[in-house]
Amino acid sequence: MNKIDNPPIVDWKQVLERPTQTVADIESTVVSVFTEVKQDGDSAIKKYTEKFDSVSLDSSIVSTAEINEAEELVSEELKKAIQLAKSNVETFHKAQKTEKVSVQTANGVDCWQEKRPIQKVGLYIPGGTAPLFSTILMLATPANIAGCKEIVLCSPPNKEGKINPAILYAANLCGVTKIYKVGGIQAIAAMTFGTETIPQVYKIFGPGNQFVTVAKQIATKYGVAIDMPAGPSELLVLADDTANAAFVASDLLSQAEHGTDSQVILVSTSKKMIAAVETEVEKQLAVLPRVEIATKAIENSKLIYIETIEIAMQLINEYAPEHFIVCVENEDYVLNTIENAGSVFIGNYTPESAGDYASGTNHTLPTNGYAKQYSGVNLDSFTKSITFQKISKQGIQKIGEAIELMADAEGLQAHKNAVTLRLNSLK
Amino acid sequence: MNKIDNPPIVDWKQVLERPTQTVADIESTVVSVFTEVKQDGDSAIKKYTEKFDSVSLDSSIVSTAEINEAEELVSEELKKAIQLAKSNVETFHKAQKTEKVSVQTANGVDCWQEKRPIQKVGLYIPGGTAPLFSTILMLATPANIAGCKEIVLCSPPNKEGKINPAILYAANLCGVTKIYKVGGIQAIAAMTFGTETIPQVYKIFGPGNQFVTVAKQIATKYGVAIDMPAGPSELLVLADDTANAAFVASDLLSQAEHGTDSQVILVSTSKKMIAAVETEVEKQLAVLPRVEIATKAIENSKLIYIETIEIAMQLINEYAPEHFIVCVENEDYVLNTIENAGSVFIGNYTPESAGDYASGTNHTLPTNGYAKQYSGVNLDSFTKSITFQKISKQGIQKIGEAIELMADAEGLQAHKNAVTLRLNSLK
Known part of the structure; x- marks a missing residue:
């Protein structure tokens, strides 16, 4: 871990630099898959599923039988956990509904603003070793509350041509209208242009690897909107002596296990706390199953000592963290001063995992400093506002x-x- | 004008096709200006202002003396008109303020969402023959209400090194914090990277020519957000026999004078109304000063007869017009059925010009079918929402x-x- 002691403002930019994103030259690959999917539709999808997912499928549609089967395969306790999380996400996003805004700006000049659902949205859920079913709760639940008519989900099949049961269970629970076994670039292309089987959508949401990220960027050139630009996940913890070093270490590590390019930062006004967290990280790291990934991310992590909380907040606003954990005595000062952050976790019993899964807030958040100008996904992400006037x-x-x-x-x-x-x- | 009679659904896509946007291969020009501005800052700005605007400026900052001088030059009656319009825009956008959304999703799990201003925003206002000061009302007024700290405006100087007085007057009136005499690609690059003189911003708003449009797209690659993707302006009027043919014709023409690529469509359930509007257009067109531009746009315009209002609404939702004028007996049906539109103008006394200038609604709206997934500029365009949780x-x-x-x-x-x-x- 890199310890940085009271950096002067002129060094902040360098201190806060995020890991370089090696966006390889994959744009040409993406463009050629897009061109083919646009032209050949389903047959191009089939070809690329064979090529990239090593499985040949007669149809990419997930059948009702498959959804029912998945429901049998998910354990009852996991189902209950998913239901609880979904219910909290629903409560929080329902509360975000806004009424029609109506004013008479002058006598006889009536103006109003109404939000209407984006009719067709597409959700992308990556496959691979970790099935990110929690992301479905975060995307399909608000899409449903907003009233989107068509909620399409694409996720790559495994070599047996199947999608993880937890993904199918969550998709069905959260009101996804159509599920397709299509992954990567070809999934994004399919939702951009539509094929004989897969409908075109107006906005695409969801995480993905480099190929998916570039494909989403390219999709915007064809008139499709996307949730937000992507970057590696990141966490900044602000802690003073009222924090619990073991808890803080566990939070830093939970961020670190996401990937070797995860960004993990501790800012503290206490050198004692920094030392204690460092010790705890080493202790907890040793027993983690994803120890290799976490070790690499932790190597790039930063422990920054700052003399005062006022300067700390200036630095944090400059960084604009995706996740921001606050474990300090003077919480109110921090909450009133934070200007740029995706989601804020307050106090010793609010780990980032809570927001990742079950507190009710959305876990699709702006990374890479985008919290300066982008919101995380929320109910409004699935609507657009229309203005009206009658004179x-x-x-x-x-x-x-x-x-x-x-x-x-x-x-x-x-x-x-x-x-x-x-x-x-x-x- | 092209008359289309009851087109079958399979032809809608072709009937509704927008004029092709000839985005020439100007990306390389844009990228090279960006590279130079990033590296050389103010000296690159000076160089490109000399090259593109044919004027050499010692400083790009507009001084207080220049603002005061502009105030003298604008007529009292125009000032009053601008003040009235600003006041209506202010009323409508202030009404869009939302309260903190706060819920307890479970016992001991408090979640809330708060909107905070984007701290630094940049507004681009084109120069040229028509000084678009009205766009300043539409952008700076909500930026101010949102609480943006830095509201930067860039507009190109004329050959005398000056900016139109109405632009300076409106900018000062609406709370722009800094005004610069910089136009085109170099203005967008300056606000993207910052120079010794011009501050970097987090989000760029405003219209512009092809070069500015491409520059805004490129800016997003460097982490800056933009208001929305751009396209030629467009108007769709839905009229039955209760409409006034002369009024409808005047609205179609006001759209047509924007540019030769403007899209103008009349949809009607009445062949009589279509014929009457056509006659009126020819009559009014003859006496317009911008007759050449308007004639070309009108040549591409479409008069579409549709048998029923139900089918008309399906067609209109498929088109997703930027501006949508509704002059029909059964207004309520239309207002309940419209799903995709930027701004809606209802009744015979609500011309599009009203929303362009003074009703209070915003005139920065999604073109090119983007109303399917994008909102027009509104108060939220200048904020981002942050979520909080305390467990x-x-x-x-x-x-x-x-x-x-x-x-x-x-x-x-x-x-x-x-x-x-x-x-x-x-x-």
Whole structure:
């Protein structure tokens, strides 16, 4: 772990530098798969599933029989855990519903704003060793609350042509309307263009490897929206002497096990706490099953000593952490001062894992400093707002002249004329 | 004008096709300006201002003296018009403020969501013949309400090294914090990287030509967010026999004068109305100063006859118009059925110009079918939402086991361990 002692502001940029993302030159691969899927549809999907997932499928659709089978395979206790988590996610996201905003800006000029669901959304869930069924709760649940009509899920099949039962169980529980055994670039391409089998969607959500990340970027060129730009996951813990070193160490390690490029930072106003956390990390690291990944991420991690909490908060706002754990005496100061963060975890009994799975907040969050300008996924991610206006005869008489003057000053005579005609008709 | 009579659904895609956007191969130009601005800062800005705007400036900052001078140059009646419009925009966007969303998802598990301003935003306002000061009202006013600390505006200087007085007046009125005489690609690059003079921002808003559009796309590769993808402006009018043909024609023409690639569509359940509008368009077109531009756009425009309002609404939702004018008897049906639109104008006395300038709604709207998944600019465009959670000892005991089970099933032992350690400490 790298210890950094009271870095001067001029060094912050370097101190806070994130691990370099080696986005290899895979854009050409992505573009060629996109071109083929656009042109050949299902047959291109079949070809790439054979190539990348080593399995030949007659159909990519997951059948009701497969969903029922999956339900049998998931243990009752895991099902209950998933149900509890889903229920909390639902409670929190339902609370985010907003009413129609309606105002009369002038007599006879009624304006309002309403949110309407994005009708077709696509969710991508990676396959591989760890089946990320928790991400389905985070994406399908709010999509459902928002009222999206079509909620499509794509996830790669294993070599037996199957999807992990926990993924199918969660998808069915959370109201996914169609599930497809398609992964990687070809899944993103399918949802971008639509195929004979897989519907086109308007917005694509979900995590993925480098190929999926680049494919989502390319998808935006074809008019599809995406949840947010991607980057490696990261955690910043702010701790003083009121923190519990063992808990803090366990949080840093839970971030570190995500991948070797995970970013793990402890900021503390206490050198004693930094030393204690360091010792605890070594102790806990030894017994972890994903010890290799975690060790590499921990090697890149940073323990930063900062003299005062005021300076610490400036540094943290500059960094804009995806996950921000706060274990300090003066919580209120931190909560009032934090300007840039994805999700904030407060106190000694609020581990990041809670938000990853079951507290109710969303775990799809802005990484890479994007918390400065992007929100994590929330109910509004699945809606768009439309504005409306209705102007009466009295209303156009009230604001008509101002419109004429402004249109004229901008050199747009036809804009002015549309008002003049109406005003003249009322004379 | 192209008349289309009751097109079958299979033809809709072709009927609704938008004018091809000829995005020329200007990406390499954009990338080279970006590279130079990143490296050389202000001196690169000076160089490109000389090259593209044909003026050599010692400093790109607009001084207080220049702002004061501009205030003198704008007529009193235009100032009053701008003030009225600003006040309406302010009223509508202030009403969009949302309260903190706070829920207890389980006993001892408190979750909340708060919106915080994006601290630094950049607004781009094009120069040229028509000074688009109205766009400043639409961008700076909500930025100010949201609480953005730094609101930077860039606009190209004319050959005398000046910016149109109405732009400076509106910028100052709406709380822009810094104004720079920089245009085009170099302006977007400056706000992306920051220079010695111009601050780096987190999100860039505003319209522009092809070069600016591509520059904004490139900016997103460097971690800057943008308001939305751009495309030519468009209007769809839905009219039955209760509409006023002259008014409808004036609205179609006000859209057509924007540019030769503007998209203008009339959908009607009345052949009589279509014929009447066509006659009116020809009559009004003849006397417009921007007759050449408008004539070209009108040539590409479409008059679509559809038998029923139900089918018309399906077609309109498929098109997802930026501006949607509704002049029909059964307004309520349309308002309940519209799923995809940027802004909706209802009734015979609500021209698009009203929303362009002074009704209070925002005129920065999704074009090119993006209304299917993007909102127009609104108060939330200038904020991001942060989630918070605080879990008590009781709370972690309540949801801890579910987290352990799910983390275990996802193969993330350290995530599980962060909870186990806490649960054990409470035994």
